[in-house]
Amino acid sequence: MIDTHAHLDFNEFDDDREEIIKRFFDSGGEKFVNVGCTMQSSKRSFELAKNHENIFASAGIHPHDADTVNETSLKKIEELAQHYKVIAIGEIGLDFFKSTSSREVQITALKAQLELAENHKMPVIIHCRDAYNELLDILREYKTSNWKGVIHCYTASWSIASEFINLGFTLGFTGIVTYYKDKNEFDGEPEIYKTIKKMPLERILVETDCPYLSPVPERGKRNEPLFVKYVIEKIAEIRNLSFDEIEKLTSENAEKLFNI
Numbered sequence: 001m002i003d004t005h006a007h008l009d010f011n012e013f014d015d016d017r018e019e020i021i022k023r024f025f026d027s028g029g030e031k032f033v034n035v036g037c038t039m040q041s042s043k044r045s046f047e048l049a050k051n052h053e054n055i056f057a058s059a060g061i062h063p064h065d066a067d068t069v070n071e072t073s074l075k076k077i078e079e080l081a082q083h084y085k086v087i088a089i090g091e092i093g094l095d096f097f098k099s100t101s102s103r104e105v106q107i108t109a110l111k112a113q114l115e116l117a118e119n120h121k122m123p124v125i126i127h128c129r130d131a132y133n134e135l136l137d138i139l140r141e142y143k144t145s146n147w148k149g150v151i152h153c154y155t156a157s158w159s160i161a162s163e164f165i166n167l168g169f170t171l172g173f174t175g176i177v178t179y180y181k182d183k184n185e186f187d188g189e190p191e192i193y194k195t196i197k198k199m200p201l202e203r204i205l206v207e208t209d210c211p212y213l214s215p216v217p218e219r220g221k222r223n224e225p226l227f228v229k230y231v232i233e234k235i236a237e238i239r240n241l242s243f244d245e246i247e248k249l250t251s252e253n254a255e256k257l258f259n260i
Ligand SMILES: [Zn+2]
Pocket: 005, 007, 035, 091, 209
């Protein structure tokens, strides 16, 4: 079991961080990736990774804080990225739903961090909300070879998913798959189920995005890495495969993508 997207550095875990980490590793968790989203959280993610053998970190600045991307912060991300426990650049991306930075600033910040990842041959962890077409355009523009990376918390259609897959990307699914309901559903099957059914198995990752997005049956509580098991369970159900098969596949996919 590998949770490829956790934020254990957040204050929500200040009282029991080590307990939660222990619970994950004691209950079948193999590894997890703690994802940086600001300069401070990238540093804290790195500290967590340094202190635990099976925790890995990413470094990067989220679109919400895109206005903090500058020469100095890029240099710091680059420094963090030199360490072997820092395995990806992220989370970076575009968020046109809840823009706290302007679109132009977000696009500039994304491009600068994509370049950094390219230069260091590192995978990227991408956050995208209400900006899939803009993101696809940028990724195509930068495509020198196959992209290595994940579109985190994917919830959209198969047609958009297939565009990312063609560019080389893997898609990350969160607890949303356990409670997702479409507003415009005619045949009763949520769009996300259709996407999951068509996904090449070697391009699926599972993640929690904890402390957010707690899956059923833990809705309303704080999320934690161990709850990635409910995401695995749901995907197994949708694909008509066993828990063990999806668990093994998604762990292999994570190990391969992040080289962990
Ligand atoms: Zn996140």
